[in-house]
Amino acid sequence: MDARQAPEFPAWPQYDDAERAGLIRALEQGQWWRMGGGEVNSFEHEFADHHGAEHALAVTNGTHALELALQVLGVGPGTEVIVPAFTFISSSQAVQRLGAVTVPVDVDPHTYNIDPAAVAAAVTPRTKVIMPVHMAGLMADMDALAKISADNGVPLLQDAAHAHGARWRGNRVGELGSIATFSFQNGKLMTAGEGGAVVFPEGEAERYETAFLRHSCGRPRDDRRYLHRVSGSNMRLNEFSASVLRAQLRRLDQQIAVRDQRWTLLSQLLGAIDGVVPQGGDERADRNSHYMAMFRVPGIGEKERNALVDRLVAMGLPAFAGFRAIYRTDAFWELGTPDESLDAIAERCPHTDAISEDCVWLHHRILLAGEQEMRATAEIVSDAVASA
Incomplete structure (x- = not known):
């Protein structure tokens, strides 16, 4: 395939008759919210079972x-x-909106995951x-983090927004x-447009x-007299979204297997390009769900990195700039910030600053394509980086 010819990648989201049947099932049951229907309850049981958890609670979105x-773990002012x-x-914002303080710490430059040593120091x-x-679906060092948690009596909360179906030492997220x-x-690995759990x-x-x-x-659940026991909000997922997610869950494992095979090839090809370093792995994370293909x-510097992303998009790749360091956004400084300056945070987060300026990620749908498309992707990246 010509490196200048844009490869064809599968569309995302993906759906078939399973989603259609689920939507009709939700429609025809006559109750479209979780308190009267059965789709949300069924999805919660299936999702919990899939991830080795005792319970799952479906909500409106990941945030x-x-x-x-965080609230049920006691986070607040x-x-x-x-x-x-x-x-x-x-x-960060989920913490700050509860009136608590977000304390950013640095990440590992190889995996882009939180650095346990930085956690312990904070x-x-x-x-x-x-x-x-x-x-990107690569699980953080849960061994080191679990020890820090136990030593300090501070619970962990896994943000697994990228990690549907991932494993650490054979253990699923819920285990x-x-x-x-x-x-x-x-854009997530299984989707109903919005939703969370x-x-x-x-x-x-x-x-x-x-x-x-x-x-x-x-x-x-059984209240008929408006006896609200605690302060809360309406975060209930609707029946239509749950019906779609039930179908999405059923094809998750097969898609992870394909993405893992493709990333094995693509990461090797990217690593052979002068100046390109793909996201590293951790052998203890024995199942990576590959939410992003990151490198x-x-x-390169932030300005040229952004120009590189524009070139990749123009050449047919679904490319994006890496996340900006949270402390380098205006939103971070609106409320719930630590009592230190931006420069002080940046000084203890050198890897984050560097990754934020030189990281690129490709949408996971490219990893559902064939080996030929992986080679074409690497050729496009090579051409685009060379021109930088």
């Missing part, structure tokens, strides 16, 4: 999933939450939660002893029940 999980500085802004008596983000959240936004491991039934109340305006061009 609300984070807010709800006067508390701090440690988050990776290299992540989508929701990881723990204070006010630390209420440590929030690893499984970047690692900590609450986790997922997103079903349009909180999964609760064994032993967290009480927090699950509290989360249910808070996601449904503080109202018990760095060290030393």
Whole structure:
């Protein structure tokens, strides 16, 4: 295939008769919200089972999933939450909107995941939660983080928005002893356009029940007299979205297997390009769901990196700039920020600053294409980087 000919990649989202049947099923049951229908309940059981969790609670989106999980873990005014500085802004804003302080820490330059040593150094008596983000579906170092959590009595909250179906040492997200959240936004590995879920491991039934109340305006399932027990909001997922997600879940494993095979090839091809360094792995993360195909061009600088992304898009690749360091956004400084300057945070997050300037990611749908498309993708990246 000519490197200048744009390869054809599968569309995203993907759907077939399973989604159509689910939507009709939800429509014809006569109840379109979770308190009267059966789709949300069924999806929650299926999703929990798929991830080895005792309970799953479906909610309106991934950001609300984070807010709800943080709230049931006791996060609020006067508390701090440690988050990776290299992540989508929701990881930070969910903390800040609860009145708590976000404490960004640096990430590993190889995996782009939160650095356990940086986490350990950031723990204070006010630390209420440590929030690893499984970047691009590669799980963070859950062994080291679990030890920090146990040593300090601070729970972990896994932001698994990228990590549907991922595993650490053979353990699924719900089997690692900590609450986790997922997103079903349009670009995610399974989607209903929007949506989210909180999964609760064994032993967290009480927090699950509290989360249910808070996601449904503080109202018990069987309430008929408006006896709202706690303060809450309406984060309930609707029946139509749940029906779509049930279909999406059924093809998740097969898609992960294809993406894993393609990334094995594509990462080798990208790594052979002068100046290109693909995201590294961790053999303990024995199943990576590959939400993104990420790579760095060290030393390129943010302006030229952005121009590189524009060239890749013009050449037919679904390319995007890497996340901006959360402390380098205006949103981060609006509320709930640590008592230190931007420069002070940046000084202790050198890897985040570098990755934010030189990282590029490609949409996971390219990894559902064939080997020929992987070679064409690498050729396009090579041409575009050479022209930089």
